[in-house]
Amino acid sequence: MSSLTERMARLIVHGERPYNAEPPLTRLRARYRTPAEDFYVRSHGDLPEIDAAAWRLSVDGAHVGPLDLSLADLRARFPEATVTATMQCAGNRRADMRAVAPVSGDPWDGGAIGTADWTGVRLGDVLRAAGVAPGANLHSDLHVAFESQDVVEGRPYGVSIPLAKAVAGETLLAFAMNGASLLPEHGFPVRAVVPGFAGVRSPKWLKRITVQDHPSTNPMQADDYKLFPPDVTAETANPAKGHTIETMPLNAAICEPARGARLKAGETTIRGYAIAGDRAIVRVDVSGDGGRSWHQATLEHEAGAPFAWTFWEIVLDLPSGERDLVVRAWDSAGQTQPARPDETWNFKGYLSASWHRVWVEVA
Amino acid sequence: MSSLTERMARLIVHGERPYNAEPPLTRLRARYRTPAEDFYVRSHGDLPEIDAAAWRLSVDGAHVGPLDLSLADLRARFPEATVTATMQCAGNRRADMRAVAPVSGDPWDGGAIGTADWTGVRLGDVLRAAGVAPGANLHSDLHVAFESQDVVEGRPYGVSIPLAKAVAGETLLAFAMNGASLLPEHGFPVRAVVPGFAGVRSPKWLKRITVQDHPSTNPMQADDYKLFPPDVTAETANPAKGHTIETMPLNAAICEPARGARLKAGETTIRGYAIAGDRAIVRVDVSGDGGRSWHQATLEHEAGAPFAWTFWEIVLDLPSGERDLVVRAWDSAGQTQPARPDETWNFKGYLSASWHRVWVEVA
Numbered sequence: 186m187s188s189l190t191e192r193m194a195r196l197i198v199h200g201e202r203p204y205n206a207e208p209p210l211t212r213l214r215a216r217y218r219t220p221a222e223d224f225y226v227r228s229h230g231d232l233p234e235i236d237a238a239a240w241r242l243s244v245d246g247a248h249v250g251p252l253d254l255s256l257a258d259l260r261a262r263f264p265e266a267t268v269t270a271t272m273q274c275a276g277n278r279r280a281d282m283r284a285v286a287p288v289s290g291d292p293w294d295g296g297a298i299g300t301a302d303w304t305g306v307r308l309g310d311v312l313r314a315a316g317v318a319p320g321a322n323l324h325s326d327l328h329v330a331f332e333s334q335d336v337v338e339g340r341p342y343g344v345s346i347p348l349a350k351a352v353a354g355e356t357l358l359a360f361a362m363n364g365a366s367l368l369p370e371h372g373f374p375v376r377a378v379v380p381g382f383a384g385v386r387s388p389k390w391l392k393r394i395t396v397q398d399h400p401s402t403n404p405m406q407a408d409d410y411k412l413f414p415p416d417v418t419a420e421t422a423n424p425a426k427g428h429t430i431e432t433m434p435l436n437a438a439i440c441e442p443a444r445g446a447r448l449k450a451g452e453t454t455i456r457g458y459a460i461a462g463d464r465a466i467v468r469v470d471v472s473g474d475g476g477r478s479w480h481q482a483t484l485e486h487e488a489g490a491p492f493a494w495t496f497w498e499i500v501l502d503l504p505s506g507e508r509d510l511v512v513r514a515w516d517s518a519g520q521t522q523p524a525r526p527d528e529t530w531n532f533k534g535y536l537s538a539s540w541h542r543v544w545v546e547v548a
Numbered sequence: 549m550s551s552l553t554e555r556m557a558r559l560i561v562h563g564e565r566p567y568n569a570e571p572p573l574t575r576l577r578a579r580y581r582t583p584a585e586d587f588y589v590r591s592h593g594d595l596p597e598i599d600a601a602a603w604r605l606s607v608d609g610a611h612v613g614p615l616d617l618s619l620a621d622l623r624a625r626f627p628e629a630t631v632t633a634t635m636q637c638a639g640n641r642r643a644d645m646r647a648v649a650p651v652s653g654d655p656w657d658g659g660a661i662g663t664a665d666w667t668g669v670r671l672g673d674v675l676r677a678a679g680v681a682p683g684a685n686l687h688s689d690l691h692v693a694f695e696s697q698d699v700v701e702g703r704p705y706g707v708s709i710p711l712a713k714a715v716a717g718e719t720l721l722a723f724a725m726n727g728a729s730l731l732p733e734h735g736f737p738v739r740a741v742v743p744g745f746a747g748v749r750s751p752k753w754l755k756r757i758t759v760q761d762h763p764s765t766n767p768m769q770a771d772d773y774k775l776f777p778p779d780v781t782a783e784t785a786n787p788a789k790g791h792t793i794e795t796m797p798l799n800a801a802i803c804e805p806a807r808g809a810r811l812k813a814g815e816t817t818i819r820g821y822a823i824a825g826d827r828a829i830v831r832v833d834v835s836g837d838g839g840r841s842w843h844q845a846t847l848e849h850e851a852g853a854p855f856a857w858t859f860w861e862i863v864l865d866l867p868s869g870e871r872d873l874v875v876r877a878w879d880s881a882g883q884t885q886p887a888r889p890d891e892t893w894n895f896k897g898y899l900s901a902s903w904h905r906v907w908v909e910v911a
Contacts, residue, residue: 412831412878412882414831414833414842414844415842416841416842416843428830428831428878428880428882430882431880431881432827432880432881432882433881433882434881434882434883435881435883462881462883463881464795467791468775468777468791470777478779479777479778479779480779481777515775515791517791517794517795518794518795518796518797518798518825518826519775519791519793519795519796519797519898519899519901520797520798520825520883520901521886521891521892522886523884523885523886523887524886524887524888524891525887528884528887529884535882536882538882538883
């Protein structure tokens with residue numbers, strides 16, 4: 186295994202402590218399943234060093250007979266499951282929103298996203314073993330809280346998801362990514378994987394799961410990762426009134442050519458990704474003239490849809506001059522993206538999902 | 549019961565044969581559950597006259613032991629179920645798209661939508677009684693085709709939905725609307741109600757249900773109600789390449805004040821609806837200045853969500869002059885609507901769902 190230092194050198198590093206980094210878009214688009222060492226990293230505290238042999242997961246809370254599981258218990262007691270799912274940061278593409286007005290947080294380009302085969306056990310199986318009734322997903326007032334071994338401002342990292350999502354077949358406690366044990370920066374030995382939801386709800390370095398009648402009161406859940414209207418500022422924000430970011434909105438990005446590339450006139454291959462939260466991508470439109478005319482890209486779906494991204498590709502005949510390449514996607518509800526970043530701007534810079542633009546120079 | 553002629557006089561009639569009509573928006577906004585006589589009507593052929601005592605429903609197809617059910621059988625054999633759901637035409641708000649370029653079809657304003665308590669039996673219960681296995685919703689390659697007693701261009705009306713949606717708890721064979729038998733123009737004696745999907749997939753005057761391994765080959769399914777890109781025309785459209793409209797996109801409309809209203813300066817109440825297909829509405833923004841500044845409306849949810857609309861209301865202080873009122877909604881995936889109708893324009897005028905604008909004169 187490569188060292189963390191070696192892996193950091195492969196990525197665009199936004200911060201070292203906490204460690205936040207993303208791959209360049211051209212490399213991101215090279216493989217449908219993102220190699221672990223190219224997968225974006227979003228941390229909120231220092232990376233914990235965990236001895237897998239000593240690691241324990243406790244399960245407790247309402248309607249639950251407590252469990253205390255080792256990694257061997259987890260593997261032995263529950264059937265293994267693999268889900269192909271895309272993980273993305275709520276701040277992916279924040280850099281595009283910064284062009285409108287300042288926003289807080291790291292200036293992620295479109296690389297705070299990646300797709301993997303996640304292998305582990307179904308969280309629903311674990312909860313059922315703890316006594317949560319099979320029909321409990323109808324209790325929409327129950328929540329599953331996660332607590333982790335990383336520390337954020339003096340407290341363990343903690344978030345929660347609705348019970349219905351916790352018992353859905355796609356939600357895992359994962360110990361492997363693309364067939365290998367998790368890397369330390371991706372949550373070794375066990376992390377949650379909540380497909381379709383923002384990455385913040387898929388905690389790494391898990392240590393405790395609690396079934397409860399309210400969302401987590403941890404600041405990560407109660408205060409952060411909320412979507413606010415455009416007129417709200419850091420000073421006026423009331424977290425209780427913000428929208429808790431869970432399922433991610435429709436989004437798409439051009440990965441090739443890179444922004445600012447110098448190209449030869451003529452047929453040019455344009456490639457990227459599109460993703461629609463819990464829906465499927467049904468169409469991707471690409472423009473070579475800033476959005477005046479549109480052409481339909483070829484879509485590459487794989488088995489994981491709708492929780493995994495769709496790769497797309499198109500060949501456009503580009504005349505010489507400055508060209509504004511644009512992409513917009515359509516989901517299975519016939520919905521498409523807003524055109525301009527000011528339409529979704531918010532002071533936290535979350536859910537940046539307007540048409541993605543890449544300016545190129547064609548000679 | 550009023551006569552059909554009396555009920556037609558209450559509505560804005562786009563056509564008499566087939567009969568297509570919608571209520572004015574101010575009346576639509578008056579009641580959360582739309583009275584049957586104010587509910588939009590979309591027909592594709594003449595209204596069939598059906599003797600309920602002689603009516604039969606046949607269920608057949610793959611994996612099915614055939615059933616032949618009278619209305620009394622349907623009521624006696626299956627538990628009654630009521631779902632609060634919004635029905636809307638795929639052409640709702642088409643008039644806004646016509647402002648960009650001509651489109652085919654009736655120029656619906658924002659009234660081709662309505663919400664009711666639908667009472668009937670669960671389609672899933674009927675299919676299970678016919679032998680469709682409980683886990684059959686995993687067979688994503690199966691479809692449930694409907695055939696009706698109305699005739700469109702010489703053929704019975706026919707469409708289909710995926711089996712997974714057919715066995716979902718919200719999908720009904722309904723015989724009542726807001727507690728009373730269906731009116732003839734709403735499908736008496738029995739219609740399908742497929743919440744979240746475009747109205748075309750909820751056929752009225754049902755006569756046959758077939759489980760099959762392919763979508764309906766009826767032109768209503770195979771050719772019509774497809775979403776095409778903006779460059780496709782009636783001459784170049786290939787129905788096999790269009791997106792089959794099922795779940796409807798995020799949408800919102802201002803119902804009060806009416807377009808062109810003359811108002812007094814000062815505090816003005818603005819009301820409307822918002823709807824998000826199979827998702828929930830989490831925020832509604834209203835602008836009194838054409839979209840430069842936004843304010844958050846108060847939301848009125850009811851039990852049926854996410855398959856029922858959200859009513860919203862806000863008081864804005866409008867200064868004198870011409871004012872451009874605008875609404876945009878946000879769904880539970882943090883997604884919002886496109887700003888301009890040209891961003892979603894298609895020659896059929898389907899899924900018109902950009903920001904809704906109402907110009908008023910404030911004195």
